[in-house]
Amino acid sequence: MRTKFMFLFFKSPFENLKRHAEVVVSCSEMFEEAVKAYIKGDFDRFETLTDKVAELESKADGIKRNIRGHMPKGVLMPVDKYQFFMYLREQDKVLDAIEESLFWLSYRRWRIEEEFVEELEFMVKLTKKAIDYLSPMMDLALEYFKTGLREPRTKLKSVIRDIRQVEHEVDLLEREFIKKVFQTSTDPIYVFYATRLIETISSITDHAQNASDMMRAMIAE
DSSP: OOOOHHHHHSOOHHHHHHHHHHHHHHHHHHHHHHHHHHHHTOHHHHHHHHHHHHHHHHHHHHHHHHHHHOOOTTOOOSSOHHHHHHHHHHHHHHHHHHHHHHHHHHTSOOOOOHHHHHHHHHHHHHHHHHHHTHHHHHHHHHHHHHHOOHHHHHHHHHHHHHHHHHHHHHHHHHHHHHHHHHHHOOOHHHHHHHHHHHHHHHHHHHHHHHHHHHHHHHTOO
16 A cells, blocks of 8 residues: 555545535435425425535535645655546536536426336435445545555445445436336427436436546555
């Protein structure tokens, strides 16, 4: 494992990466609540939660800029900097995809057809499950890179596998959900709207897995 010299004299950039992850997780909770409000037709609450997600996205952008702008120069990182910044990029794209999903919903106040509600709620629930892994994954990463102990690395690999499994489940659900939309709905505009929404929500877990893949690369030995 590379030197942990940085942790002795500098604030670890992984600490800000952890802060960024916490913001993303907070947004996932609001995302789930916002979708539930939309399904119920409570559009005022939906708009309020969407605005809060946008505010948190701005906060996350500030953390991201701070990470990029205050990386200690000339100090050895415990990981490859390219991998570190790629991880940050994918974690940030999780939040971007959450925001895009809510914006897409907000463009028109549709009544989600009853036969699609269960699939939509389940997809959002799985999406939140994947995102919720990001914060404990960063806790374990901080512990591992500071100590070099085997136990947090082993737990990290387990979390990475869990994220990959959830992403796989969402992929399967995405295909079945879109198929059901095409087979059930006769309104071409609704089909386009629903399909685009499903794909955008599914992309959230894609980015969560991409982030976990970069974490796997960072802890490779």
